[in-house]
Amino acid sequence: MFVERRSEDLAAPGADTRLALDAQTALLPYALAVFAVSLPIYVWAGSFAANAGWLSASFAVFAINWGAFYGVAGWLRTPQAEDIPRRARVHLLSGLLWASAVAQMAAFAEGAGPARETLLLLAAGAAVICIFFSAPYLLALLITAPVAAAAPLVLLFSRPDSHRSGTLAWGAIALAMALSLVLNRMLRRQHALALAHEALLEERLRVVEAAERTARSKSDIVATLSHEIRNGLTGVTHVLAAAAGKGGRAAPSREQLNAALDAAQDLVAVLNATLDSETAESGRLAVDSVAFEPVRLIRDLVLLDRPHAVAKGLELSVHVEADLEHRQAGAAIGDPLRTRQIIANIVGNAVKYTVRGRIEVRVERRGDQIAIEVADTGPGLSIDEMEQAFEAFRRIERTGAGVNGAGLGLSLSRQLARLMGGALEARSAVGVGSCFTLTLPYDEHAACAVDLVGDTPQVTEPAGAPPRNLRILIAEDDALNAAMLRAILEQLGHQVVHAQNGRRALDLARTCDFDLVMLDGRMPILDGPQTAAALRALDGGNRDVAIIAVIGGDADEARDCLDAGADTVLRKPVSVAAVARAVADAATLDRRGLGQAAVA
The missing domain is CATH 1.10.20 (Histone, subunit A)
Structure with missing residues (x-):
């Protein structure tokens, strides 16, 4: 908070004004001291005046000014002084108070008889003092200096016998003004250097804090993963x-x-x-923005979690707004995979932490948004506990004892919701339960572009029954990944040939016929896109073989594979359902049509 506030202060347009006013404030005690020392000299000279009774008026003016300045000094220590424009006005008015005192001195000197010229020169000296102590703040200098110098100079030049003294006073005031402008210029340059120095310090503080946050994050990751692994x-x-x-x-x-x-x-x-x-x-997490059907996604997730809820004796139900249930058009806008991840997390948490009672999932329209609420009768959270629940690697000791998890689900879900233009909010009461609400943009005229089944987006046309006994070539350099993928495919009834890299897969494709090829996106010698492009350039039946790219990277890696000739992509880690659906679609749909759907 300190760094952010100071950074805002430095970036504010009045930062240089603040420094100028600080410098003028620092001169305030010296100004009072100079006037205090000058006052006895002025009183001594005024005692020779014909109208010496006016000295009482001078004392009154000085007393008023000193009282005002002590009041200003106290005010500068209050929070109201943080308002730079108000503070600048106070400084300017304070300077004008002393300028008015100089005018009063000049008026007193005009009727002082033989002491007139001496007292006017003293008034001119007081004007020089006002000019000097106004120097740090340019606006105060430009306004206070003419006001303070006007009365002594006008009165000195008003009589021929004091022209010589007027010329001397004019020269002194002009010199004081020139030196004050030079001083102001130097101070402004010093202020610029100070601002740059402070900005550099703030930048270093931000870097240090970022490094500390990164170190804490890495430490939390190591601690969490160590325990869970x-x-x-x-x-x-x-x-x-x-x-x-x-x-x-x-x-x-x-x-x-x-x-x-x-x-x-x-x-x-x-x-x-x-x-x-x-x-x-790190800011590298990307989400898609497409139209998808949220109701079916929610029902599928609830269907997966219902056995766990039933095993604990919980009632898990879904309530969908009637207009959404029967609407032919309209879709949520966002990333269906990430939406599935968020809802799976909050529904899974509700089942995990609720001991008895029920869990309700409600779906409804709220203007141009769709709201998905998950309410439970779990232990509930206090306000402080709810804030902790949304912090990364933070778990609530009161409710999380004996429950697995890294404390990342809610924090990550909120970030994902914001990236999709939505929000994830929560309300809770201890002993009553919690309600988490995910809101996403909703377009009532949009048509669903994708449907989410398993772990990968697929085309909305239903695929036929998955064929049995396909000859499938998998190219995977990681032995464990290859063994898992092979086990899934053989469990589904297919014949599998394994190649350890893209070049070996290409050699096998030249000599054997395959019904399907599954390529790892990152392999030595020939990677996934290169292998897919080489397969499409072959002569023979394998030129048009269906290709599934199995990737572990981001959207750019998926696009590279699709552009090179792959028909669809499957993201790691793979599941049996996702592999079965991908194989069925790749084997039963026309390659060119499927490729167009995948690109879209």
């Missing part, structure tokens, strides 16, 4: 050791296998959330 992998290792028969252990039960599978899935979810959070923090 250790717990997840320990459970999986025990189950695998039992399955391998090591240590004389019995084969794992179905419950143990399910627990190990849940631990592995939780670990993948933590890693994905951590990577997305870091990408968002």
Whole structure:
């Protein structure tokens, strides 16, 4: 907060004025001291005046000015003095007070008889003092100097016998004015250097704070991942050791296998959330903006979470506004994959943290937005706990004990919602429950461009039943990824040939016929786009073979693969449902038509 406020002060148009007023404020005690020292000299000279009784008026004016200046000194220490225009007016009026005192001195001198010329010269000296102490603030100098010098000079030049003294006074005042302008110029240059120096310091503070935030973020990532990876992998290792028969252990039960599978899935979810959070923090997280049908997406997600809710004895229901339920046109605008990620997180949290009661998912229109509310009868959160819940790597100890997670879901979900032009808000009450609301732009005239099934966007035409016994060539340099993809494909009933790089895949495609090719986007020798382009340049049946690019990168990598000849893309980490749908669509739809749909 300090850095941001100081940065705003430096960027403000009145920053140089503030420094000028600070300099003038610093001279205030010296000005009072000079007038205090000059006052006895003036009183001594005034005692020779014919109208010496006027000295009482001079004392009164000086007393008023000193009182006003002490009041100004006290006011400068109040918050109201932060208002630069008001402070500038106060400084200017203070200078005019002393200029009026000089005019009063000149008026007193005019009737002083033999002491007239001496007192007028003293008044001119007082004008020089006013000019000097107004020098830091240019506007005050340009206004106060003529007002202070006018009365002594006019009266000195009003009589022939004081012309010589008037010339001396004029020269002194002109010299004082010139020197004050030089001083003002030097101070302004010093102020510019001070502003640049302060800006440099603020920039360094921002860099240091950014480095500290990055260090804290990395520390939090390491701590979180260490805990989650250790717990997840320990459970999986025990189950695998039992399955391998090591240590004389019995084969794992179905419950143990399910627990190990849940631990592995939780670990993948933590890693994905951590990577997305870091990408968002660095400003490199991109989202699409397309029209999609939100109701079906929500019903699919609720269908996936209902078994978990039923197992805990919870009621999980969906309520859709009637107009949305039966509307033929209209769609939400955003990224369907990221929307699915947000809703899956808040619905999953509701099921995870609610012990008894019910969970309701409500979908309704709110003007030009669509609102998706997830309300539960869970433990609820206080205001402070709700703020912590949306901070990265922060978990609520009261409700999160014994529950897996990295504390990234809500923080990342709010960032994703903002990137899509929406918002994620929440309200909660301890002991009552919580309600999280996702709002996204809604266009009642838009037609849905994509439908979200599994983990990848697909064309809206329904694909036919997935064919069996396809001959599929997979090109993947990572042995573990290749083994997982091969296991999924063989589980789906297909024959699989594995190539470790793009060149080997191209050699196999020249000698064997395949029904489908699945290419990793990043491979040595020939990467995914290069391999896809080379396959399209072949002579023979494999020239038109359907190609699925399996990528782990961003939209640019997907576009490179599609431009090179791939028909569609599948993002890592893959799931059985996503692979089955991608294979079915790639095998049953015409390659050129599918390619056009994928590009769109």
